[in-house]
Amino acid sequence: MAKITFETALKQLEAIVKEMESGDLTLEQAVKKYETGIEKVRYCMQILDSKEKKITQLTRDLDGSLTEIPFEHE
């Protein structure tokens, strides 16, 4: 699957659900839609789960270069 945004994948998934629920598909189409739908589900869930908790702070060094360091909070 080409790299698409989470939102696009979600919209596609919604469209697939609607199409499948309308029931006007042939079996081949339905199977294809189902496979695509499940693929989208996995893709969305992967995006949701892949994010690691990461809070960083950008600091500027004396020479002006930027470094990203973990941000200490609470």
Place this chain on the structure above:
Amino acid sequence: MTDHKTSRIYSVSHLTREIKNLLEEQFPFVWVTGEISNYAAPASGHSYFSLKDAGAVINCVMFKNQKRALKFSLENGLKIMGMARLTLYEPRGNYQLIFEHIAPEGAGALQKAFEQLKKKLGDEGLFDPVHKQPLPYLPKKISVITSGTGAAVRDIIHISLRRFPGCCLQIFPVAVQGGEARDEIVYAINTVNHLCQADVIVLARGGGSLEDLAAFNAEPVARAVFASRIPVITGIGHETDVTIADFVADVRAPTPSAAAELVLPEKTRLVRQITDMQSAVTLAMTQKLGFLHQKVDDLHSRLKSPAQVMATVRQTIETCFFRMQHALNRRMLHSKDKLSWISQAFFRETPGVSLQQRQVADLKKELAFAMKTRFEGHTNHISRAAASLTALNPTSVLDRGYSIARTIPGKNVILDAETVAVQDLVEIILSKGRILTRVEKKTDGKDHI
């Protein structure tokens, strides 16, 4: 001690009243500027506070009626300028300022500059909705430009983690007030754009006075926000605070916390949405398959193999055959029964029938004999007649050389020459064949040859 007698002796009340009169005459109305501290607002609705500067402090009060006209709230640290009456509160011997009107210090000039800049940038189109970029639905990385310390950054981190555990926040600490603030914010916006890692910028600051928010009303900050290719959401001050940066930003949130809520969707809701849709497609698929299965089963049960068809036909034929045979047998039995019944009945009713039968047989024999005799008689007679008839046959006469002449037309046998005229057609029948002639001449009379 001697001075006591020469000097006038005041009672405390008297002296206090004299001082009060003196103060109130000297300062009927004064304009005062200073910073609020020890602010207290008891249930009475009046406000009590101190007004101070670097060197001194004065007790102040503002009564409920006058407070109604204020468009902002009094709080500690607020620098104000106001008009007051100076008075002395005799029971305590305190002098105090009773404020009639208060305005934040410097508000006039700042407000004017704010309005001017707002109009200028507005005229340039920096606030136009066409320039507003949509926020990403699910940002991969959020750049937070705010003070590295303080409530704003804490609130943003807290709310972000609550809404979307595992989100990616990049804090870009900047001064949010004071001389450096403006340039640092501009630098931060430009840098985040340059790095191009984040897909949304949160520009935030906690609440403060108009002066505290000055950097967010500065033109360079407004232009940096406008120039940002990455969408900017502002969460500056309290809900009532509106800055120039808010107008230019792609989205304005009333507070830093609200900005965090707008920028991140709730993970649990998204997960639920996706799992719901997963169930929906699975259910739809299962239903579809079930339906098709049923349909195939149904059609399969209705689909008949040729062998089956043949068997059915054979069975039908056999059934018909048996029924036919049965019906025939029954019919025959029935007829036989009926016949035997009738014959029995017949013989029961006519006991003399056997005698009569014999008589009939005898009569039949007699009849046959009589018939035979008669028949033979007739046969002889017929033979004789036939012989005579043969002798009389005209054809035998013709065989002997005679012929028959007949008129044409009419076919009458000509016996007398009188019956024909010269030139009439005559047909002559010979033993073999016929001749058609014309009468040339005729002779009358009895003579023949």
